[in-house]
Amino acid sequence: MSILASPRPVTPGRIARPAPSLMSRRRRRFGLYLMLTSGALLSVFPFYWLLVIASNTTSDIYKSPPKLLPGSHLFENIAAVFDKIDFIAPLANTLVVALSVTFLVLFFDSLAAFAFAKFDFPGRDALFTAVLVTFMLPMQLAIIPQFITMVNLGWVGNLQALIIPAAANAFGIFWLRQYIKSAVPDELMDACTLDGGGFFRQYVTVCLPLIRPGLGFLGLFTFISTWNDYLWPLTILTDPHRITLQVALAQLQAAFAQDYGMIMAGALLATVPLLVVFLFGARQFIGDIAKGAIR
Amino acid sequence: MTLTASTVSAGARTSVRSRRRRAVRAWPAYAAIAPFFILFLCFGLYPTLYSLVLSFQKWNGLGSPEWVGLDNYVRLANDDTFWLSVRNTFVIFALSTIPMMIIALVVAAMLNNAVRYSTALRIAYFVPNITSVVAMAILFGAIFGESFGLANALLNAVGLPDVSWLNSPFGIQLTISILITYQWTGYNAIIFLAGMQSIDSEVYEAAKVDGAGPVRSFFSITLPLLRPTMIFVLIVSTITGLQSFTEAQVLTGGPSTTNPNSGGVGQGGLTMVLYFYQQAFSHNKFGYGASIAWGIFLIILVFVIISWRYSVKREDPTR
Numbered sequence: 001m002s003i004l005a006s007p008r009p010v011t012p013g014r015i016a017r018p019a020p021s022l023m024s025r026r027r028r029r030f031g032l033y034l035m036l037t038s039g040a041l042l043s044v045f046p047f048y049w050l051l052v053i054a055s056n057t058t059s060d061i062y063k064s065p066p067k068l069l070p071g072s073h074l075f076e077n078i079a080a081v082f083d084k085i086d087f088i089a090p091l092a093n094t095l096v097v098a099l100s101v102t103f104l105v106l107f108f109d110s111l112a113a114f115a116f117a118k119f120d121f122p123g124r125d126a127l128f129t130a131v132l133v134t135f136m137l138p139m140q141l142a143i144i145p146q147f148i149t150m151v152n153l154g155w156v157g158n159l160q161a162l163i164i165p166a167a168a169n170a171f172g173i174f175w176l177r178q179y180i181k182s183a184v185p186d187e188l189m190d191a192c193t194l195d196g197g198g199f200f201r202q203y204v205t206v207c208l209p210l211i212r213p214g215l216g217f218l219g220l221f222t223f224i225s226t227w228n229d230y231l232w233p234l235t236i237l238t239d240p241h242r243i244t245l246q247v248a249l250a251q252l253q254a255a256f257a258q259d260y261g262m263i264m265a266g267a268l269l270a271t272v273p274l275l276v277v278f279l280f281g282a283r284q285f286i287g288d289i290a291k292g293a294i295r
Numbered sequence: 296m297t298l299t300a301s302t303v304s305a306g307a308r309t310s311v312r313s314r315r316r317r318a319v320r321a322w323p324a325y326a327a328i329a330p331f332f333i334l335f336l337c338f339g340l341y342p343t344l345y346s347l348v349l350s351f352q353k354w355n356g357l358g359s360p361e362w363v364g365l366d367n368y369v370r371l372a373n374d375d376t377f378w379l380s381v382r383n384t385f386v387i388f389a390l391s392t393i394p395m396m397i398i399a400l401v402v403a404a405m406l407n408n409a410v411r412y413s414t415a416l417r418i419a420y421f422v423p424n425i426t427s428v429v430a431m432a433i434l435f436g437a438i439f440g441e442s443f444g445l446a447n448a449l450l451n452a453v454g455l456p457d458v459s460w461l462n463s464p465f466g467i468q469l470t471i472s473i474l475i476t477y478q479w480t481g482y483n484a485i486i487f488l489a490g491m492q493s494i495d496s497e498v499y500e501a502a503k504v505d506g507a508g509p510v511r512s513f514f515s516i517t518l519p520l521l522r523p524t525m526i527f528v529l530i531v532s533t534i535t536g537l538q539s540f541t542e543a544q545v546l547t548g549g550p551s552t553t554n555p556n557s558g559g560v561g562q563g564g565l566t567m568v569l570y571f572y573q574q575a576f577s578h579n580k581f582g583y584g585a586s587i588a589w590g591i592f593l594i595i596l597v598f599v600i601i602s603w604r605y606s607v608k609r610e611d612p613t614r
Contacts, residue, residue, distance in 0.1 A: 033412075036405050040419035042483055047422075049445065050434050052407060053542040063442045108334075111327040121321035127328060134335055135578060137343055138595065140571055140588045144581050145342035146600050148356075165338035168331040199323030208568055229425035230541045231568075235576055250545055253433050256553065267430040278425045282418045289421075289482070290489030 050271070054078075054264035077265035084256060085270065089241065090248035096224040097159055097244060101166045105222045106215050109172030110180075113208050116173065117180035118189060119199075128177075136171045143235065150236055157239035159220045160234065172218050179214035180207060217288040220281045227274050247269045297556050347348065349585035356579050365517065367586035379562060380570040381594065383468060387543075388536040390472035391479075400521075400568030403487035405512060417488075420481035432474060432545035436461065439470045461546065464563025471542045471564060479535075483528050491517060497533065526606045530599060537595050540568040567591045 010085035018051075019218050053061055079089055115121070118129050146165065147156075155161040184207050192202045206215070230246045235241045276283070318325075350367055371377055380393035396419045402420060409416060423431070439460035447457045460466040494517065502512050543566045547559030556573035558565025565573075571591060575584025 006394055028344060032405055032408055036402075036409055036416055038417050039402055039405075043420050043423055043477075046431065046434055046477070047426075048439070049438065050430075053434075053437060058363075061437075066445055066448050108330040112331045115324040115327040119324045121324045122318045124324075127332075131331065134339055137339060138534075138588075138592055140538070140568055141346050141592055142339060142342035143574050144585050144588070145345035145348055146338060147576075148581070149338075150343065154324060154546050165334065168334050170331075173331060199327070199553070204329075228425075228429075230427070235572075249427075249429050249433065249546070253436070253545070254548055264437065265434060267433050271426055271430050274425065274427070275422070278422070279418070282421070283414055286417050286421050286485055290485050 004215070007278070026291065044191075046270075047275075050264055050268055053260055054268045056261055058259055063193045073261060074265065077261045078269065080259070080262040081252070081266045081269065084226065084262065085248060085252055085266075086241070087248065087266070090243050091269075093159060093242060094245040096228060097162045101226045102219050102222045103173050105169060106219055108168035109218065110176055110208070110211065111203065112168070112173045113176030114184075114203050115182055115199075117177045118186075118202075118207075125203035131170045131173055135174070139231070143232065146232075147235060155236075157237060157242055161236045162226075162229070162244070166226065172222070175210065175218060176214055181210055181215065183210050202237045213284065216281060217285060220277070221289075222283050223246045224274060224278065252294050298553055301322070312598075325536070337438050346588060349582050350589050352582040354581045357366050360582065367583050368590075369489045370583065371586050371590050376562070376565070377567075377570060377590070380565045380567045383464075383558070383563065384537055384539070384566045387471050387475070387539065388533070390468060390575040391475040392450050392529075392536055394472075395476045395480050395483060395532070396525070398476070399483035399487055399528075400518075402480065403483040403491055404517065405493045406484065406488050417485060420484055422481070423478045424482040426478070427539040428474075428478065428546050430460075431478060432542050435470060435477075437473045439466075439473075462560050464561035467543075467547060467561075468562035469561050471539070471546060474542050474546070475536065475539065479532070483532070486528055487521065487524060490521050492563065522606070529602060529606065533599055533602060534595060537598065538568050538591070543569050544572070560605075578610055 044275065053073075054077055056067050057072035057073050057076075060071060063099050109142050112131075116131075118123065149163045155164075188206050188210075189202055192206050197205065223258050228246060229244070232249070233244045233247050234250070237247055240251075249266055249270050253263050256263060349360070351364060352360040353363045353366070372511060404492075406413065406416060439447075441447070441457070441459060441462055446460060446461070450456070450458060458466060460470045479573075498516055498520070499512055502516055507515065543558060543564040544556060547557075548555040549565040556569060556577045558569055568591065571584055571587040574580045575585055
């Protein structure tokens with residue numbers, strides 16, 4: 001689905017209103033792009049401002065009027081972040097958690113979605129409805145008992161407390177099921193069966209190769225939301241030496257709120273990796289987000 | 296007879312024995328959905344039921360819980376701070392959702408007419424949504440700072456006085472709303488755009504022939520046909536907006552506050568979920584916290600059902 005819609009066909013015959021002149025059409029298009037570009041600049045402006053603060057000294061930031069251009073102190077401020085807190089460990093923890101959750105979600109969700117999309121087994125519809133119902137339960141209902149469970153399991157402060165409960169989710173199953181229904185033809189499934197392939201061979205040889213773009217979307221989505229997760233890591237990661245980036249960032253701000261240059265350098269470091277990952281798949285990602293919502 | 300039984304009509308074979316045989320033969324399908332259900336039982340259903348039990352108990356996490364019946368709920372109904380948090384949440388929700396829906400619609404309508412640079416524009420509008428709320432809240436804390444923030448510098452530049460963004464309850468609510476609007480407008484614009492593009496262009500052609508201009512077409516065609524998409528966006532915004540936590544927690548959680556989860560000056564940033572978090576994890580009131588969680592759930596449920604009823608009732612009955 002492309003936004004590059006072809007120009008609408010001109011209906012022959014009666015045209016009720018005179019076609020706007022070339023000049024006024026040009027002016028209108030100029031106005032459209034002026035507004036769109038202004039909005040887009042406003043949308044990315046905070047990222048620029050993040051860079052401005054992160055690259056100036058704190059005393060420059062406190063000046064009035066504030067400096068509007070990036071300064072030359074970015075690396076100083078980054079060094080200050082590493083000086084104040086251990087930044088590498090939170091970065092590594094976040095990577096471990098986000099990658100593990102993404103991998104597990106892709107595996108478990110695609111298996112379940114494959115079963116729901118392509119097989120007719122007793123209780124299927126009821127079970128799928130159950131998957132949808134789990135969507136509705138808000139997180140804070142479960143969070144206190146979850147915390148108690150983690151205490152009992154001895155997982156408080158450990159990364160598996162973030163990974164295991166998030167290893168499969170209703171959204172991914174729901175989304176991939178739709179995807180598989182439209183992307184995996186029954187004929188290929190039957191051909192695989194004729195070759196003596198069972199469920200798991202069909203999954204590996206027929207389903208997985210055909211749904212790679214869908215997995216790409218779900219993977220990126222899962223990675224981004226896990227990377228940005230805050231409430232549950234804040235609750236469960238009680239060991240200050242084993243936290244994720246978002247928690248480290250909040251702690252950095254709570255402890256050194258006056259040192260803006262340094263804190264924004266930290267925020268910049270926590271944001272840039274995700275931006276890079278996102279920009280790689282942005283085009284398809286945005287299209288898929290929209291498709292998922294429309295249906 | 297294979298597993299690819301989607302073509303076999305289920306109604307033809309209803310006898311219990313064949314059902315059981317089919318179930319046994321379908322074991323790989325059950326195995327494939329098992330991980331989700333096992334995880335859900337352990338980390339979804341069990342904790343949810345447990346929290347219902349907890350909400351009838353008094354427990355600080357140590358020692359043994361004490362059964363108190365409906366005490367927590369009675370207390371909740373009379374807890375002024377809880378109702379303040381409900382009020383705060385709805386103020387923030389209204390201040391963010393209304394401008395967000397309007398701006399998103401306008402942006403989507405413009406993107407729908409833009410042919411060139413469409414990918415770059417869409418990425419620019421979408422990117423605030425993928426950035427972490429924590430990082431953005433810290434940045435907005437700096438932009439809306441009292442004496443040296445960019446927002447007040449801009450106001451001063453056009454001759455307006457300082458606004459105490461983060462030092463008054465309403466200022467805090469306004470700042471949180473601006474942050475939420477900033478992060479979600481582009482996302483919703485993209486969804487509206489997809490909805491607009493699924494509208495058949497022939498409808499517009501017909502309107503054009505009848506003499507409708509672009510503004511008329513927008514109000515008489517685009518908006519009515521976009522209703523299902525708008526309902527989707529509204530429901531999602533309601534569910535996420537009424538559970539907002541991180542924006543308020545980070546924006547009001549600076550070291551100047553003695554209690555980091557209290558919602559800032561005048562508790563203006565105390566949202567429902569932030570109050571829940573404060574009671575449960577700053578004060579270790581597990582039982583009372585659980586009853587707050589159920590209170591929040593009920594409020595959201597009622598609100599979603601009302602807006603659902605309202606929007607579906609007004610929908611075209613032929614759909």
